[in-house]
Amino acid sequence: MTSFKSTTKMVLGAVCATALTLGMANAEAITLRGASMFDEDHTFTKTFRKFEELVQENYDGEVIFDLRLNSELGVEKDYVTFLQQGVAIDYTIIAPSNMAIMAPSIPLMDMPFLFRDLEHWDAVLSSKTLTSLEDELMEKADIKIIGYTGGGVRNLVANKPIKNMEDLAGHKMRVMGAPIQAQVFAAFNASPAAIAYNEVYNAIQTGVISGLENEAAGVENLKFYEVAPYISQTAHTITVRPIVMSGKTFRKLPEDLQAAVLKAGADAATFGRELESTQDGIILKKMADAGQINLIEFEDRDQLLELVVPVQDAYAAELGATELLEAIRATK
Numbered sequence: 001m002t003s004f005k006s007t008t009k010m011v012l013g014a015v016c017a018t019a020l021t022l023g024m025a026n027a028e029a030i031t032l033r034g035a036s037m038f039d040e041d042h043t044f045t046k047t048f049r050k051f052e053e054l055v056q057e058n059y060d061g062e063v064i065f066d067l068r069l070n071s072e073l074g075v076e077k078d079y080v081t082f083l084q085q086g087v088a089i090d091y092t093i094i095a096p097s098n099m100a101i102m103a104p105s106i107p108l109m110d111m112p113f114l115f116r117d118l119e120h121w122d123a124v125l126s127s128k129t130l131t132s133l134e135d136e137l138m139e140k141a142d143i144k145i146i147g148y149t150g151g152g153v154r155n156l157v158a159n160k161p162i163k164n165m166e167d168l169a170g171h172k173m174r175v176m177g178a179p180i181q182a183q184v185f186a187a188f189n190a191s192p193a194a195i196a197y198n199e200v201y202n203a204i205q206t207g208v209i210s211g212l213e214n215e216a217a218g219v220e221n222l223k224f225y226e227v228a229p230y231i232s233q234t235a236h237t238i239t240v241r242p243i244v245m246s247g248k249t250f251r252k253l254p255e256d257l258q259a260a261v262l263k264a265g266a267d268a269a270t271f272g273r274e275l276e277s278t279q280d281g282i283i284l285k286k287m288a289d290a291g292q293i294n295l296i297e298f299e300d301r302d303q304l305l306e307l308v309v310p311v312q313d314a315y316a317a318e319l320g321a322t323e324l325l326e327a328i329r330a331t332k
Contacts, residue, residue, distance in 0.1 A: 086248030147269025151277030152215025
């Protein structure tokens with residue numbers, strides 16, 4: 001016959017075991033899934049690694065980061081769908097133009113000739129100027145911006161030298177999918193076409209297009225110089241690349257992890273901006289010294305600056321974002 005004392009011990013033991021099990025469950029690691037189209041050497045991936053490190057520093061629990069590289073999970077347009085649905089990917093870096101299908105105003109931050117120079121670009125990204133665009137992306141796509149990286153200077157990348165407006169006329173080139181990209185280059189009398197990023201190399205190789213516009217890191221990482229070795233230095237865009245997280249994922253995180261993610265996102269973004277903006281010229285020089293590219297001075301850049309203003313103004317008006325465009329231009 002079991003004594004009262006023995007029964008009490010058994011009950012207490014069961015309660016303690018249950019409490020221990022619940023404690024273990026509560027302490028269970030959280031897995032966050034990331035995606036990059038590039039390898040470990042790319043600035044985006046280095047920014048992801050900094051983000052992972054900072055989250056771990058600022059959060060007491062355990063987080064497992066499952067970052068898939070080299071387009072294992074597709075390209076940026078795929079990432080947008082995954083993030084919006086809350087499947088396959090929890091965080092990544094995406095060009096604003098690739099989110100246009102979800103939030104039409106977002107590509108404004110990626111508009112050619114939007115920033116005067118790197119100082120202006122950094123001042124805008126370090127301020128709250130783009131809050132309205134962040135709110136739109138969250139409302140329409142359920143994608144949360146947690147930081148801004150980028151800093152690559154985009155130039156024309158072609159299979160022939162493009163030195164001036166005459167050479168640019170009729171130039172068949174790939175642009176990102178947002179309408180503003182095609183509108184700007186059409187205003188320059190080029191012949192822009194939206195082609196998936198992973199199809200660009202073959203499209204140049206087979207003569208479908210003659211080039212694209214891109215920053216140095218992308219040219220190097222995807223070896224576009226093999227089919228398009230001429231870099232015409234138009235410097236038409238300083239890239240803005242939001243670090244984003246699925247809203248569905250973010251809301252499921254514990255509050256202390258949410259806070260850690262937001263802090264890590266902002267700090268990793270600053271790291272990424274400094275890295276990419278300083279590396280851009282270094283990468284171009286390295287490719288030029290290796291004989292992989294030929295740097296071409298674009299002689300008519302002042303004409304591009306004149307032609308782009310009415311296109312920018314019309315696009316902002318169409319989006320109801322004239323005040324935002326003026327605020328960006330006025331930022332110092």
